[in-house]
Amino acid sequence: MPVPVATRAVPFFDYQAFYTRQAEMFDRAMKGVLTRGAFILQQEVRDFEAALADYLGVRHAIGVANCTDALIIGLRVAGIGPGDEVIFPSHTFVASPSSIHWVGARPIPVDMGEDGLIDPSAIEAAITPKTKAVMPVSLNGRTCKFDAIQEVCDRHGLVIVEDSAQALGSRFQGKAAGTFGAIGTFSFYPAKILGCFGDGGAIVTDDDDLAHQARLYRDHGRDEATGQVVQWGLNSRLDNLQAAVLLAQFEHYPETIARRREIASMYHEGLGGLPQLKLPPAPGADPDHFDTYQNYELCADRRTELASHLREQGIGTLIQWGGKACHQHEALGLPSSPLPRTEEFFQRCLMLPVNLFVTNDDVAYVIDHIRGFYDN
Ligand SMILES: *Cc1c(COP(=O)(O)O)cnc(C)c1O
Numbered sequence: 001m002p003v004p005v006a007t008r009a010v011p012f013f014d015y016q017a018f019y020t021r022q023a024e025m026f027d028r029a030m031k032g033v034l035t036r037g038a039f040i041l042q043q044e045v046r047d048f049e050a051a052l053a054d055y056l057g058v059r060h061a062i063g064v065a066n067c068t069d070a071l072i073i074g075l076r077v078a079g080i081g082p083g084d085e086v087i088f089p090s091h092t093f094v095a096s097p098s099s100i101h102w103v104g105a106r107p108i109p110v111d112m113g114e115d116g117l118i119d120p121s122a123i124e125a126a127i128t129p130k131t132k133a134v135m136p137v138s139l140n141g142r143t144c145k146f147d148a149i150q151e152v153c154d155r156h157g158l159v160i161v162e163d164s165a166q167a168l169g170s171r172f173q174g175k176a177a178g179t180f181g182a183i184g185t186f187s188f189y190p191a192k193i194l195g196c197f198g199d200g201g202a203i204v205t206d207d208d209d210l211a212h213q214a215r216l217y218r219d220h221g222r223d224e225a226t227g228q229v230v231q232w233g234l235n236s237r238l239d240n241l242q243a244a245v246l247l248a249q250f251e252h253y254p255e256t257i258a259r260r261r262e263i264a265s266m267y268h269e270g271l272g273g274l275p276q277l278k279l280p281p282a283p284g285a286d287p288d289h290f291d292t293y294q295n296y297e298l299c300a301d302r303r304t305e306l307a308s309h310l311r312e313q314g315i316g317t318l319i320q321w322g323g324k325a326c327h328q329h330e331a332l333g334l335p336s337s338p339l340p341r342t343e344e345f346f347q348r349c350l351m352l353p354v355n356l357f358v359t360n361d362d363v364a365y366v367i368d369h370i371r372g373f374y375d376n
Pocket residue numbers: 066067068069092093095096137163165166186187188189199200201
C-alpha cells in the first residue's frame with residue numbers, strides 16, 4: 001500500500017495569514033497611529049471602546065491589557081476579595097480561576113451541564129455562607145443559559161462576573177454574552193474571533209460606578225479628568241496600536257461571524273450521523289442561542305488516534321488546554337472532588353479548524369478524512 005501523502009495543509013490557526021491576508025488594511029490602521037505617535041490611551045482606544053459598547057448594547061466598555069486583567073479588575077470593582085468564595089466551571093481556561101486567586105478569593109470549581117457550560121444546579125449545590133460571586137464562562141462562542149443562572153444568583157444574592165472571553169457577539173435570548181453580569185470581559189488574543197497583534201482585553205458594564213472604578217484601576221488609580229491619583233491602581237491599558245488593529249476588523253465583524261457559522265454548518269452536515277462523534281449544535285438549532293463558533297469543538301471516540309490521523313493528512317486540530325480541566329491542575333491545589341461530566345469531556349474533546357483562512361474545500365477535505373478514519 002502506498003504511504004498516504006497529505007494533499008493539503010489545513011493548519012488549526014494560521015498566525016501569519018492573520019496579518020498577510022489583510023495587510024493593506026492593517027498597514028493603514030497602524031501607520032495612522034505610528035505617524036501620530038499616539039501610543040497610550042488615544043483616540044483609537046476611545047473609538048474602539050465606543051464601538052464595542054454600542055455593538056453589545058451596554059453603557060461602558062473599557063480597554064485593558066488582556067482578559068485575565070479584565071477578570072481581576074472586574075472582580076475587584078465588584079467587591080470580591082479575601083475570605084470570599086467564587087464559583088466557576090472547571091471546564092475553562094486557567095485564567096478564570098487565577099483571576100479569582102489574585103483578588104485573594106477562593107475559586108470553587110463546579111461541573112458542566114449537557115451543554116458543556118456551567119451547570120446552574122451545580123452552582124446551587126456549591127453555595128456556602130462565604131460564596132459572593134459566580135463566574136459563568138461562555139465557551140466556544142455559545143452564551144451560557146443565563147435565565148437559570150440569574151435565578152440562582154438572585155435567590156442567593158450573588159454577583160455575576162462573566163468570563164465572556166470566547167463569546168464576543170454570541171447571544172442568549174437576544175442578549176449579548178458579557179451583558180448579563182455586573183461585569184463582562186473579553187479577550188483579543190490573536191486566535192480569538194476578534195484578535196489583535198498581541199494581547200488585549202476589555203471590561204464591559206452598565207454600571208457607571210463600576211465603569212469609573214475600572215478606568216481608575218487600569219491606569220494607576222489616576223482620575224481621567226484631573227490626572228490626580230485617587231486610589232491604588234495597576235497599569236493595564238489596551239495599547240492604542242492594538243485598538244487601531246481591532247477597530248479596522250470590527251467594521252467587518254458581522255461577516256466574520258457569518259463565515260464561522262457557515263463553516264460550522266458545513267461540518268454539521270458533513271459529519272452528522274457518525275455515531276462516533278458528538279457535534280456541537282448547528283447554527284440556529286436552538287432559537288434561544290446565537291452562536292459565533294469561536295471554536296468548533298466536538299467529542300470523538302478514539303480522539304487521540306483521530307487527531308494523529310488528521311495530522312498525517314496535514315490537518316491541524318487542538319485538544320483544548322492540554323486536555324485538562326482546571327481542577328485537574330494539581331499544582332493549583334483547587335478542591336479536587338470529581339466532576340464527572342467535565343472529566344469525561346476532556347477525554348473526548350477535539351477542536352477542528354474554524355477561522356477565516358479555511359476554505360470550503362479545506363472543510364470538505366477535513367470531513368472526508370474524518371469519515372475515512374471511522375470507515376476503516
Ligand atoms: C482566552 C481566554 C481567557 C484569557 O484571555 P487573555 O486575553 O489571554 O488574558 C480567559 N478565559 C477564557 C475562557 C479564554 O478563552
